[in-house]
Amino acid sequence: MHTTHPLDANDPLAAKRAAFSLPDDVIYLDGNSLGVLPAHVPARMQEVVANEWGQSLIRGWNEHNWIDLPQRVGNRIARLVGAAPGTVVACDSTTINVFKVVSAALNLRPDRKVILSDSGNFPTDLYVAGGLAELLDQGHELRVVAPEDVEAAVTDELAVLMLTQVDYKTGRRHDMKALTEKAHAAGALVMWDLAHSAGAFPVDLAGANADFAVGCGYKYLNGGPGAPAFLYVAPEHKNHVRPPMTGWMGHEAPFAFDLDYKPASGVDRMRVGTPPVLSLSALDAALDVFDDVDMGDIRKKSVSLCELFIKEVEARCPDLKLVSPRNEAVRGSQVSFRFKEGYALMQALIANGVIGDFRAPDTVRFGFTPLYISHADVMGAVEKLETILADRLWDRDEFKKRQKVT
Amino acid sequence: MHTTHPLDANDPLAAKRAAFSLPDDVIYLDGNSLGVLPAHVPARMQEVVANEWGQSLIRGWNEHNWIDLPQRVGNRIARLVGAAPGTVVACDSTTINVFKVVSAALNLRPDRKVILSDSGNFPTDLYVAGGLAELLDQGHELRVVAPEDVEAAVTDELAVLMLTQVDYKTGRRHDMKALTEKAHAAGALVMWDLAHSAGAFPVDLAGANADFAVGCGYKYLNGGPGAPAFLYVAPEHKNHVRPPMTGWMGHEAPFAFDLDYKPASGVDRMRVGTPPVLSLSALDAALDVFDDVDMGDIRKKSVSLCELFIKEVEARCPDLKLVSPRNEAVRGSQVSFRFKEGYALMQALIANGVIGDFRAPDTVRFGFTPLYISHADVMGAVEKLETILADRLWDRDEFKKRQKVT
Numbered sequence: 001m002h003t004t005h006p007l008d009a010n011d012p013l014a015a016k017r018a019a020f021s022l023p024d025d026v027i028y029l030d031g032n033s034l035g036v037l038p039a040h041v042p043a044r045m046q047e048v049v050a051n052e053w054g055q056s057l058i059r060g061w062n063e064h065n066w067i068d069l070p071q072r073v074g075n076r077i078a079r080l081v082g083a084a085p086g087t088v089v090a091c092d093s094t095t096i097n098v099f100k101v102v103s104a105a106l107n108l109r110p111d112r113k114v115i116l117s118d119s120g121n122f123p124t125d126l127y128v129a130g131g132l133a134e135l136l137d138q139g140h141e142l143r144v145v146a147p148e149d150v151e152a153a154v155t156d157e158l159a160v161l162m163l164t165q166v167d168y169k170t171g172r173r174h175d176m177k178a179l180t181e182k183a184h185a186a187g188a189l190v191m192w193d194l195a196h197s198a199g200a201f202p203v204d205l206a207g208a209n210a211d212f213a214v215g216c217g218y219k220y221l222n223g224g225p226g227a228p229a230f231l232y233v234a235p236e237h238k239n240h241v242r243p244p245m246t247g248w249m250g251h252e253a254p255f256a257f258d259l260d261y262k263p264a265s266g267v268d269r270m271r272v273g274t275p276p277v278l279s280l281s282a283l284d285a286a287l288d289v290f291d292d293v294d295m296g297d298i299r300k301k302s303v304s305l306c307e308l309f310i311k312e313v314e315a316r317c318p319d320l321k322l323v324s325p326r327n328e329a330v331r332g333s334q335v336s337f338r339f340k341e342g343y344a345l346m347q348a349l350i351a352n353g354v355i356g357d358f359r360a361p362d363t364v365r366f367g368f369t370p371l372y373i374s375h376a377d378v379m380g381a382v383e384k385l386e387t388i389l390a391d392r393l394w395d396r397d398e399f400k401k402r403q404k405v406t
Numbered sequence: 407m408h409t410t411h412p413l414d415a416n417d418p419l420a421a422k423r424a425a426f427s428l429p430d431d432v433i434y435l436d437g438n439s440l441g442v443l444p445a446h447v448p449a450r451m452q453e454v455v456a457n458e459w460g461q462s463l464i465r466g467w468n469e470h471n472w473i474d475l476p477q478r479v480g481n482r483i484a485r486l487v488g489a490a491p492g493t494v495v496a497c498d499s500t501t502i503n504v505f506k507v508v509s510a511a512l513n514l515r516p517d518r519k520v521i522l523s524d525s526g527n528f529p530t531d532l533y534v535a536g537g538l539a540e541l542l543d544q545g546h547e548l549r550v551v552a553p554e555d556v557e558a559a560v561t562d563e564l565a566v567l568m569l570t571q572v573d574y575k576t577g578r579r580h581d582m583k584a585l586t587e588k589a590h591a592a593g594a595l596v597m598w599d600l601a602h603s604a605g606a607f608p609v610d611l612a613g614a615n616a617d618f619a620v621g622c623g624y625k626y627l628n629g630g631p632g633a634p635a636f637l638y639v640a641p642e643h644k645n646h647v648r649p650p651m652t653g654w655m656g657h658e659a660p661f662a663f664d665l666d667y668k669p670a671s672g673v674d675r676m677r678v679g680t681p682p683v684l685s686l687s688a689l690d691a692a693l694d695v696f697d698d699v700d701m702g703d704i705r706k707k708s709v710s711l712c713e714l715f716i717k718e719v720e721a722r723c724p725d726l727k728l729v730s731p732r733n734e735a736v737r738g739s740q741v742s743f744r745f746k747e748g749y750a751l752m753q754a755l756i757a758n759g760v761i762g763d764f765r766a767p768d769t770v771r772f773g774f775t776p777l778y779i780s781h782a783d784v785m786g787a788v789e790k791l792e793t794i795l796a797d798r799l800w801d802r803d804e805f806k807k808r809q810k811v812t
Contacts, residue, residue: 021456021460023460023461023463026463028463030463030464033464034459034463034464034466036460036463037455037456037459037460041455042452042455042456042460045451045452045455045684046448046451046452049443049447049448049451049630049688050427050443050448052631053440053443053630053631054427054429054442054443054448055429057429057432057434057436057440057442057761058436058439058440058761058763059756059761060440060631061631066631066632092498092499092502092679093498093653093678093679093680093682094679094680095651095653095654095655095678095679095680096498096502096651096653096678096679099651099678103541119665122654123654123657123663123664123665123667124653124654124655124657124679126665126667127652127653127654127657127667128651128652128653128678130652130667131649131650131651131652131667132650132651134648135509135542135650136541136542136543137542137544138543144665169663218680224455224459224683224684225458225459225466225467225472225680225683225684226472226680226681226682226683226684226685226686227682227684228682229679242540243537244537244538244541245501245502245505245534245537245538246533246534246536246537247499247501247502247530247533247534248501248528248529248530248533249501249530251529251530251533255766256766257529257575257765257766258529259525259529259532259550261529261532261533261536261537272499272501272502272505272534273498273499273500273501273502273530273635274499274500274501274624274631274632275632276499276632276633276634276682276685277630277631277632278451278630278631278632278633278684278685278688279632279682279684279685280632282455282684350465355463355464355465357464359663360661360662360663
């Protein structure tokens with residue numbers, strides 16, 4: 001396995017690898033599914049569990065300001081996605097936040113009935129938008145087109161354009177600014193799902209004039225399995241939106257225990273129930289690794305890692321067909337290939353210490369997280385891939401028969 | 407301070423106190439707001455963070471069966487609330503679960519438009535039901551009556567009767583079985599919020615024939631601040647309900663990534679997004695303390711603690727007026743008193759090591775959690791209360807001026 005590579009020599013992010021607890025025996029190319037544990041998080045969690053909860057008990061809400069965790073964590077994420085302070089809260093799951101945000105957007109466009117999305121969107125976004133249309137029973141339609149047809153499908157029927165910026169399977173990246181502009185010109189609002197964007201490369205929600213966004217805490221933000229998600233409401237909407245779930249944490253005075261609901265000012269109204277202090281604290285701590293990082297450096301290294309991987313795989317593993325865009329300008333921080341026995345291939349790779357993932361029916365997906373992946377890792381992964389293909393290691397019964405679970 | 411009390415001598419739960427990490431210097435009568443840390447949870451969380459997340463990474467979904475945590479934890483809670491296996495999932499927040507369940511119930515009664523609740527319900531339940539009615543814009547009405555008027559207000563206009571079994575302020579307990587029967591006779595469905603019931607005394611959802619329930623993970627279940635909540639769907643409804651938020655974790659095959667939504671069979675369809683593994687694992691571990699406990703023993707001790715507290719406070723602190731029902735049959739596991747300077751009184755109590763809480767405008771509330779509270783604690787708390795009132799310790803500027811936050 002390669003332990004050094006010339007492209008790692010002047011990497012300004014090289015030292016960051018030590019900030020993560022990477023298992024010794026794996027090359028982890030799946031940070032776009034579940035981010036790696038930052039090394040300081042276990043001690044911080046111990047402090048939160050044993051002391052904040054164990055010793056402060058109910059006093060923790062004041063002593064440790066638990067109640068503001070959604071905004072504090074939200075503001076830290078805001079910096080990474082080009083959002084102003086006070087426009088992002090960390091809360092609930094990505095799916096629930098899609099529900100909240102699409103509902104709020106529809107309410108701002110009462111005369112329009114079409115939600116436009118694309119077939120490259122992550123299925124849960126489509127499910128929840130379709131379910132919302134059915135729930136409302138007011139004639140809304142979820143219209144799903146191919147990713148390349150989105151621009152042409154933007155018409156003045158649209159209430160909301162709902163897109164995931166980076167396709168979870170292919171890594172194809174939409175042009176956020178251009179599509180937002182086009183939708184606005186047609187009078188529609190735009191929601192961006194940043195699941196595969198936040199922490200992966202510079203995002204500029206304010207510069208793109210996005211109306212709403214949601215995103216995931218457990219991929220490139222390294223918040224831990226099932227970490228809280230986040231949502232963004234643009235400054236011009238945040239005091240006008242109607243949340244569909246009017247919970248006490250979105251009330252202007254939760255602890256007055258009034259019987260009548262009055263929305264909090266700003267993005268806080270999109271909060272619903274009691275914040276999950278343990279998991280928000282893990283995400284909060286995990287975000288420390290971004291404190292001294294330039295997102296431009298992350299992007300530069302991401303492109304370099306992806307380009308090297310594509311070049312080497314295409315040269316040495318010709319049976320794999322590139323699914324991701326070749327042009328880095330329209331690609332996120334992952335590279336996917338097609339292979340007819342993709343599931344068995346990925347099982348063999350994992351058994352040999354290279355962790356990526358598989359997406360049905362035939363895509364193997366590799367995520368490149370510049371904070372803890374090196375060019376040497378890329379070379380090591382390609383080497384394993386080449387060996388497995390040359391020796392047809394994937395063609396063993398155990399890999400073809402095993403039940404797919406994730 | 408009393409360190410022994412004759413009523414503690416034959417307490418079958420006495421040994422349980424050692425299963426919790428109680429701070430040395432406090433008498434904690436607020437387990438109905440935030441439960442105490444079970445002593446083994448920090449080590450378990452360390453294992454989950456450092457090993458399950460840190461070492462297994464994405465493989466944790468299979469290796470540790472994270473994906474089934476909502477059902478596994480749900481089944482453990484089911485046992486405590488008289489529900490059959492496979493009818494409870496642990497997920498999201500209580501407020502979000504109220505939204506899901508009330509929406510699902512309304513969908514089963516399309517010709518009816520009234521949601522009945524009472525003014526003793528926790529405000530977030532009322533907010534979210536009212537917000538749902540507004541969101542649906544289909545003529546639904548949230549009707550709120552006094553707790554004692556609920557029975558008379560059950561008519562055949564009702565779609566859903568939505569009640570919290572134990573009043574968070576007063577501890578008054580509704581008769582679950584009788585009200586459910588009455589609502590069913592009127593053709594309505596019933597949802598019970600068990601926030602102050604689950605883990606506090608025996609609940610019999612199946613025996614009461616309840617249709618839906620929700621509850622809280624961080625009060626009597628000791629799951630930690632903001633722990634995941636739970637929801638229950640009766641066996642006769644669980645394959646028919648339409649979830650309002652149709653997320654991928656409620657899909658029959660989440661990892662097929664189909665573009666079309668098909669609900670999972672059973673209560674799983676009420677799940678929405680990726681399960682919060684860290685906080686669900688904390689709740690899962692916390693539930694261990696119930697494994698060898700008889701809920702009947704918990705209730706017996708709870709009544710004994712509450713009766714002793716009422717008797718002693720009424721004898722020694724006549725300025726406090728009992729708000730909770732005197733009859734234990736209609737009381738939960740808390741006791742509340744009214745005092746005009748209740749906020750300052752509670753601040754003085756907390757400063758003197760007795761932690762209860764305050765609910766506006768003038769109620770001081772004391773929760774009795776039999777797993778870790780003794781009769782000696784009750785006597786110690788009353789002694790402090792008596793001293794503070796005799797010395798007018800509450801009448802100091804600092805206690806009257808401090809800003810109320812929780």
